[in-house]
Amino acid sequence: MGLPVKELEVKKVFKEVNGTSKQKKKRKKKWLWFLLFGSIPLLPMIATLFLLLVIIFIPTLTQNKIDLSEYGATTIPAEYIPIYQEAGEKYGVEWILIAAIHKVETNFSQNLAVSSAGAIGHTQFMKCTWLGWRYPNCSSAPESVYTNVSIINKYGGYGVDGNGNGKADPWELEDSIYATAKYLSANMTGNTLEEKMRNAIYAYNHADWYVERVLTYYEMFKAGGGTVVAEIKGDKAWPVPYTKNLTSYFGIRNDPTSGKKGVQHNGIDISSGGIYGTPIVAFADGIVTYSQFNTGGYGYLVIIDHGNNVKTYYAHMKQQGIPIGSQVKAGQVIGYVGSTGNSTGPHLHFEVRVNGQAVDPMPYVSPFLN
Known part of the structure; x- marks a missing residue:
């Protein structure tokens, strides 16, 4: 006597499912063998890519992990540190150097008077440097012009919209800090780190005493600085x-x-x-x-x-x-x-x-x- 129709259907379905499962297992084994042996020729390429990632990202990740000295921790306003760090990361500049510039220029924005030379803002930019020296009569440009991002980009200025509000204003802290980082980065020329830093700082003010003063604060702010750049x-x-x-x-x-x-x-x-x-x-x-x-x-x-x-x-x-x-x-x-x-x-x-x-x-x- 044959099996009932329903039982035959169940067996048929089981056979199909079981067959499918075996096929899946075979495919999985093939993939495992491919991953184990087929990827061997790709290992040098994978290692090279990993190395490139390390070279590109590790300096950026570590440069903002500089420890502060006790003097730095009690002198640099804590609320400014994230801004220095973000600007430094974007332009590849040590954030403590940006803090040192800010300290020397306006004592962390406590003295925002226009300088005798006409420098303005939190980190004391000349209008022409901010807007671009190629802009006609840049030193007398109105605020609507020297804060215009499109005009700044057109004339090669260093002004930056650091806070993302649509304008680059030296009287806004984030914009000023980002612009300082950008300017330092553009002038980091030389063979050694010290030479690059000195050249960048000198470009900011064109005075030897200014370089020494900024580097003094830079060393004072860093943990274990101790070796001030003395003359x-x-x-x-x-x-x-x-x-x-x-x-x-x-x-x-x-x-x-x-x-x-x-x-x-x-x-x-x-x-x-x-x-x-x-x-x-x-x-x-x-x-x-x-x-x-x-x-x-x-x-x-x-x-x-x-x-x-x-x-x-x-x-x-x-x-x-x-x-x-x-x-x-x-x-x-x-x-x-x-x-x-x-x-x-x-x-x-x-x-x-x-x-x-x-x-x-x-x-x-x-x-x-x-």
Whole structure:
């Protein structure tokens, strides 16, 4: 007796399904064999592509992971950091360098006055640089023109619409920061990173003092910076990389704290706006023989013995400087500018003593001032 019709249909369906499953398994095995052995010739190509991705993306990913020093973390406004990072990533510039430019130009937008040269905005661009020097009478262009993205692109300006609101305005923070990154990137010429950075900064202001000031902040902002870019000539270094402005000289003067007349001043004073907290570096190689608060009026004082009976004094530091016994090199950071002790404002009091007697420091530092 044959099987019922329904049972025959079920068996037929099972056979078809089972056959299909076996075929699928065979196909899967073929694909596995292909993936295992057929892709072997492609491995060099895959490895090359992976390497290219690493080369392209790793620098971009890591450049924004620079750790800040304690000074950088407490000085750079936290709300600005993401803007620096985004602009730096877009144009391939270290974001801390952009922060240093912003600090030097307008003290993080705290001073937005138009400069004596006519520079405007958060990072002080000349209108012609922002709009494009080829634009007729660019220096007197109205806002409707120098913020127009199409006109800027046409005339090769550096203005950028960083916040995406349809205009490139140097008075808007994001636009200004992005434009700074773009300008630095365009002027990064040279063989080494330091050379590229120096050339880019110089292009921004065309002054050697400006380059040193920006690089000083750049090093101060970076974790483990410590090695400030100091000006070194031979085996000597200028003690305050931030400025060369002298406010008082060796000799008889009226004491600024007591008002007493005819008082001997045993050193030179170095000071300028914004100097507070900037690095002080060793004038020459030597050993630190004194580093503490001095009750005689010097405030926090560091003394370095350079041998041959020559010592240098660094007074009124912000806090205790490099420890006693430290062996230092010319240009090495030994402390930070402050106003401790008998002082009327932030400055470095710098002395040179020979056989224990204070002498005029000018002959020692004059190579840096001529």
